[in-house]
Amino acid sequence: xxxxxxxxxxxxxxxxxxxxxxxxxxxxxxxxxxxxxxxxxxxxxxxxxxxxxxxxxxxxxxxxxxxxxxxxxxxxxxxxxxxxxxxxxxxxxxxxxxxxxxxxxxxxxxxxxxxxxxxxxxxxxxxxxxxxxxxxxxxxxxxxxxxxxxxxxxxxxxxxxxxxxxxxxxxxxxxxxxxxxxxxxxxxxxxxxxxxxxxxxxxxxxxxxxxxxxxxxxxxxxxxxxxxxxxxxxxxxxxxxxxxxxxxxxxxxxxxxxxxxxxxxxxxxxxxxxxxxxxxxxxxxxxxxxxxxxxxxxxxxxxxxxxxxxxxxxxxxxxxxxxxxxxxxxxxxxxxxxxxxxxxxxxxxxxxxxxxxxxxxxx
Amino acid sequence: xxxxxxxxxxxxxxxxxxxxxxxxxxxxxxxxxxxxxxxxxxxxxxxxxxxxxxxxxxxxxxxxxxxxxxxxxxxxxxxxxxxxxxxxxxxxxxxxxxxxxxxxxxxxxxxxxxxxxxxxxxxxxxxxxxxxxxxxxxxxxxxxxxxxxxxxxxxxxxxxxxxxxxxxxxxxxxxxxxxxxxxxxxxxxxxxxxxxxxxxxxxxxxxxxxxxxxxxxxxxxxxxxxxxxxxxxxxxxxxxxxxxxxxxxxxxxxxxxxxxxxxxxxxxxxxxxxxxxxxxxxxxxxxxxxxxxxxxxxxxxxxxxxxxxxxxxxxxxxxxxxxxxxxxxxxxxxxxxxxxxxxxxxxxxxxxxxxxxxxxxxxxxxxx
Numbered sequence: 149x150x151x152x153x154x155x156x157x158x159x160x161x162x163x164x165x166x167x168x169x170x171x172x173x174x175x176x177x178x179x180x181x182x183x184x185x186x187x188x189x190x191x192x193x194x195x196x197x198x199x200x201x202x203x204x205x206x207x208x209x210x211x212x213x214x215x216x217x218x219x220x221x222x223x224x225x226x227x228x229x230x231x232x233x234x235x236x237x238x239x240x241x242x243x244x245x246x247x248x249x250x251x252x253x254x255x256x257x258x259x260x261x262x263x264x265x266x267x268x269x270x271x272x273x274x275x276x277x278x279x280x281x282x283x284x285x286x287x288x289x290x291x292x293x294x295x296x297x298x299x300x301x302x303x304x305x306x307x308x309x310x311x312x313x314x315x316x317x318x319x320x321x322x323x324x325x326x327x328x329x330x331x332x333x334x335x336x337x338x339x340x341x342x343x344x345x346x347x348x349x350x351x352x353x354x355x356x357x358x359x360x361x362x363x364x365x366x367x368x369x370x371x372x373x374x375x376x377x378x379x380x381x382x383x384x385x386x387x388x389x390x391x392x393x394x395x396x397x398x399x400x401x402x403x404x405x406x407x408x409x410x411x412x413x414x415x416x417x418x419x420x421x422x423x424x425x426x427x428x429x430x431x432x433x434x435x436x437x438x439x440x441x442x443x444x445x446x447x448x449x450x451x452x453x454x455x456x457x458x459x460x461x462x463x464x465x466x467x468x469x470x471x472x473x474x475x476x477x478x479x480x481x482x483x484x485x486x487x488x489x490x491x492x493x494x495x496x497x498x499x500x501x502x503x504x505x506x507x508x509x510x511x
Numbered sequence: 512x513x514x515x516x517x518x519x520x521x522x523x524x525x526x527x528x529x530x531x532x533x534x535x536x537x538x539x540x541x542x543x544x545x546x547x548x549x550x551x552x553x554x555x556x557x558x559x560x561x562x563x564x565x566x567x568x569x570x571x572x573x574x575x576x577x578x579x580x581x582x583x584x585x586x587x588x589x590x591x592x593x594x595x596x597x598x599x600x601x602x603x604x605x606x607x608x609x610x611x612x613x614x615x616x617x618x619x620x621x622x623x624x625x626x627x628x629x630x631x632x633x634x635x636x637x638x639x640x641x642x643x644x645x646x647x648x649x650x651x652x653x654x655x656x657x658x659x660x661x662x663x664x665x666x667x668x669x670x671x672x673x674x675x676x677x678x679x680x681x682x683x684x685x686x687x688x689x690x691x692x693x694x695x696x697x698x699x700x701x702x703x704x705x706x707x708x709x710x711x712x713x714x715x716x717x718x719x720x721x722x723x724x725x726x727x728x729x730x731x732x733x734x735x736x737x738x739x740x741x742x743x744x745x746x747x748x749x750x751x752x753x754x755x756x757x758x759x760x761x762x763x764x765x766x767x768x769x770x771x772x773x774x775x776x777x778x779x780x781x782x783x784x785x786x787x788x789x790x791x792x793x794x795x796x797x798x799x800x801x802x803x804x805x806x807x808x809x810x811x812x813x814x815x816x817x818x819x820x821x822x823x824x825x826x827x828x829x830x831x832x833x834x835x836x837x838x839x840x841x842x843x844x845x846x847x848x849x850x851x852x853x854x855x856x857x858x859x860x861x862x863x864x865x866x867x868x869x870x871x872x873x874x875x876x877x878x879x
Contacts, residue, residue, distance in 0.1 A: 208600070215599045219592045319709070323678075332866060333634070333680045334611055355588075424588045424616075430710070431612050434585040469581045469593050473601060479553065479583035 172500060177446075180496035181460075184488040191484060197475050205474050209467030216466060221354045224462030226251075228361030229416035230440025231447065231454045232368055233289060236409035237303070238449035239372055240402060241385040246292060246307025247413040248437025249314035250285035254414025255421045256318055257284035259428040260326070262340035262421075273344045277418050285414015286407035288314065293406030297399050315433055322429055336429035346422045357419035361458070364412050368451035371408075381405055413437060442486065446493050461486070543577040544604060544788055546570060547597035549590060550582040551610035551737075552712060558738035558757040559711075563609040563633070565758065566776025570784055579603060586612030594621045598628060605787050607780075609633045618645060629787060634682075636865075637796045646793055648779065651800030651859045653689035654830045655772030657837050658808045658823050659754045660693025662770045663731045664701050665819030666752060667694075672703040673724030673751075675734040675742050677711045679878040681867040683735045686772070688871045689837050690733060690754075695873050697822060704729060705876035711737040721745040731769065743768070752814060759809045770823070771809040778804040800859060801831045844869040845876075 189199030210220050233247035261280035262273050292310060295301035321337075328338040346356050372378035384391035384398050391398055420432055443461055447453035468482035546567075554564035560582065571578050579601045584593050590613045597603040606628070608618050614635035622630045622645035635647035663672055672694060676683050687705055694701045704727060706720040713736070721732055721742050732746040733754035740763060746753045747764035755761070755771025786793050799805040808827060811820055829835035836858055840851040850869050851857060857864055870876060 209596070213599070215595060219596060222588060222592060333682050335678070335680065420587070426616055429612075431586040434587055434589075465589075466592065466596075469584075469596050470600060472581050473579040473597070479581075 173448075176496050176499050177493060180492045181489065184485070184492040187488050187492070188485045191488075192475070192477070192481070195477070197477070201475060202471070205470045206464075206467040209470030210463030218352055218354050219466040220459060220463040221352075221358050222462070223465045224458040225355060225357035225361055226416045226420060226436040227440055227443050227458040227461055228365055228454050229357065229412045229419070230437045231443035231458060232364055232412035232440075232451065233285075233409045233437070234441050234444035235447065235449040235451055235454060236368060236372075236405050236412070237289075237293070237402075238444065239378070239381045239385050240405055241388075242293070242296065242402070242406075243304045244289060244292060244307045244406065244409060245304055245441050246289060246310045246437070247410075247416075247440045248433065248435065249307070249311035250288045250410040250413035251417040251420070251437045252311075252314040252318050252432060253288045254281035254285035254417030255428050255432050256321060256326075256417075257281055257414070258418035258421050259337050259340060262344055263326075263338055266341075270343045273340075274346055274422065277340075277344070277422055278415060281414040281418025281421075282411040283414070285417060286409075286411035288414070289410025290403050290407040293402045297402045311437070318428065318433070319430065326428070328427070331429070334429060337427045339427045340421065342426075344422065345426060346419070348423070355419065355423035357416065357423055360415060360419060362455060364415070365451045365454050368408075368412075372451060377401075377404075413440070442490060446490065448497075464489075543575055544784070545577045545579060545597075545602045546784060547594070547601065547603035547606040548578065548580045549584050549593055549597075549606070549608045549610070549613065550580070551586060551612070552583060554580065554582045556738035557740040557743070557760055557763065558736070560609070560737070562757045562774040563607070563776055566774075566780040567607075569777035569781055573781060573784065575788065576784060584610075586610060586617075588617065591617045591621055594618070594630075598625060603628075605629045605631065605784065607631050607633070611635070614647070629793065631783060631793065641795075643795065646795040646797065648783075648794075648797040648805075650774060650779075650803075650805030651798065652772050652774065652806045653685045653837065654800040654859075655806045655808045656686045656756075657689040657693040658827045658830070659733065659770050659772050660690035660695075661697050661823045661826060662693075662811065662815055662819050663690070663733065663754050664694030664697025665816055665822065666769055666814060667698065667701060667731050669728050669730045670698065670701050671727070671729045672701060673721070673727075673729030673732040674703055674705040674874075674876075675717050675720045675724070675732065675736060676705055676707050677713075677736045678709065679707055679868075681865055684867045684870060684878065685864060686735050686756075687874060688867070688869075691871055691873045692837060692842075693826070696826070697819065701873060703874050705870065705874055707876075708736065714738070714741045717741045718745050722749065725749045725751050733771075755809055761809065761812065766813070768809070768812045769815055770811050773807050773809055775804055775807045798860065801827065802833050838864060843872045845872050845874050847872075 189202055192202045193199050210216055230247040230251060233250055234244055237244040258277040258281035261276045265273055288310060292303045292307040295306050296303040323335040326337045327335050348355050349359060380396050381401050384396055384401055388398060416436060421428055425431060443454055443458050447457040464482060464485060471477045471481060472479060548567045550560040550563060552560040554560050567578050567580060570576050579597055581593050584590050590608060594606055597606060611634040614632050618630050618632050619641055622642040626644055630645045632647045634649050637647040674687055676687060691703045704724055708716040708720055717736055718741050724732055731752045731754060732742060734742040734756055739756050739760055743753050743760045743763045747767035752767045752769050753764055754769050758773055759771060761768040783793050836856040838851060838857040840855040841849055841853040842851040844850045868878060870878060
């Protein structure tokens with residue numbers, strides 16, 4: 149009897165362990181979030197504001213109405229894609245922080261693609277824009293990956309520096325060869341045309357970038373956790389030497405992962421052009437790429453977790469306006485909250501594995 | 512605040528999503544006209560945004576007007592969401608998105624979506640094709656720059672002036688040229704060196720440019736960037752004099768501040784809002800200078816001589832009367848080309864001035 153029960157009880161234990169692990173991944177970040185909201189409430193109370201008002205307005209501005217939801221989701225749309233730019237290479241143990249550069253390059257390439265085919269049907273133009281945005285953003289980050297693999301250049305530094313190069317190229321082209329001569333006081337490229345805009349998800353005013361982000365995050369999840377490629381990438385991320393010893397070709401892994409990562413950010417740039425701005429100009433460089441880094445770290449680089457975290461960060465942004473208008477808080481207060489959340493969540497990382505309550509009971 | 516308490520309880524009950532209509536404190540409590548202001552930078556930047564915030568502050572003194580403000584809103588769809596948030600959550604019926612990059616497509620899109628509300632944009636070029644409930648206004652601040660230039664021309668000892676500019680776009684070039692031409696009225700041999708920083712708010716580059724201009728002998732510095740604080744403080748610390756821009760920066764450099772070209776939105780906004788509440792139509796396209804009270808010249812500092820004051824006041828009076836044209840031929844650019852022929856007078860409304868792409872003779876620097 150005992151011999152028979154042993155495997156099933158150990159299976160049950162394993163299942164409970166997994167449940168305990170899963171619960172940890174929900175409970176710890178959630179407590180960190182609540183903790184940071186309490187800290188922010190204290191901070192706001194120091195400036196003679198009622199924290200309850202604060203929480204109410206934050207809720208109202210981010211999730212309190214259908215309009216607020218749309219506001220939140222629209223803001224989160226580019227963040228899912230730019231966060232992937234950090235999350236994918238993170239599986240390989242690389243810290244890429246240059247999503248902003250890939251976004252700008254992607255936006256430029258997408259605009260150039262649309263302007264190069266003025267008489268093509270909109271659907272063809274949109275596909276071409278997406279491909280151009282994805283490929284150019286991908287190559288941009290693959291450059292950082294290649295420098296790391298072949299030349300030993302630190303990918304964090306190089307990807308960051310590539311942001312400034314991308315910005316310089318964008319400014320040069322927008323104020324020079326690609327400038328629309330009628331854009332006098334705001335140098336911009338010509339417009340891609342209303343017909344080529346990708347519009348919003350029907351019934352909402354959330355643009356399609358949000359759907360792209362969800363699909364991309366889901367695909368990334370499958371790629372990382374349910375394919376041989378993803379398994380190999382995680383092995384290499386754990387220990388490059390071990391990966392090489394077992395015969396994994398690390399170079400292609402790095403290049404392909406960086407290409408996909410940059411491609412996601414490039415796609416975010418394409419969406420900004422095709423769904424929001426309708427052309428390329430300096431307006432595109434507003435830091436979506438940098439906020440994406442925050443999202444990726446908060447989500448512990450898990451592609452699926454990027455979605456709720458991006459929505460949370462989008463919601464903080466959406467409620468920021470209401471905090472300014474109702475409580476007279478300065479714009480910087482939103483950054484204070486983001487900073488508190490970031491630090492609290494990173495600190496909470498040390499708590500994993502310390503509260504195995506569920507698992508202990510089972511044992 | 513009974514409304515808030517009720518709505519907070521609803522939030523706890525988790526039904527607030529659908530029950531929002533009852534939870535609008537501002538809309539439900541007051542019949543005030545709610546006016547929204549949106550700024551691209553911070554509203555205490557001693558510059559472009561502060562000028563608008565001063566205009567908004569003037570509205571707060573009016574009865575029946577409630578002002579809601581949001582700062583540091585980027586020129587993306589974030590500004591659309593801010594406008595909608597002001598409309599949906601604050602009940603705003605008149606909105607001033609004050610940055611140039613808010614006009615198209617964002618404000619046009621919102622004006623189309625909310626045809627009953629009014630949108631007033633600073634700097635845009637409204638045309639017949641744009642929605643009728645949208646409008647654009649701007650001031651001919653080059654008139655104030657011209658007067659400021661006269662003061663600088665009289666006051667400089669080295670004969671060298673410095674100009675820290677953001678981008679070589681028509682608006683900026685027009686200010687540089689008007690300032691230089693003013694200075695040359697006072698001193699025909701004056702030279703103005705310009706440095707373009709490349710963007711609207713680059714404090715580090717602005718400080719470097721200021722230092723470099725002073726190193727090259729300029730003893731009066733002026734600028735056209737979003738927040739002149741860095742330039743003004745650095746220049747006065749280095750012992751140079753300054754002419755301000757956007758708002759009065761005399762408090763930053765009480766001794767070194769000579770005068771400056773300022774916006775006068777605190778005069779325009781109450782006029783617009785009174786038209787709006789009276790049910791009159793605000794003009795869709797509105798422009799004006801000293802005469803219309805859209806711009807003004809800062810009070811002269813203690814270093815400004817009597818002769819300078821007299822000449823500057825004289826030109827200011829003529830501009831206010833509308834009997835003086837700044838861009839009157841012959842005007843030669845700094846490459847020797849005649850850009851406005853003799854006998855041609857380009858008044859402020861001349862569309863050619865909106866396309867300005869040259870620097871007049873006397874300016875050291877290049878547009879590209």
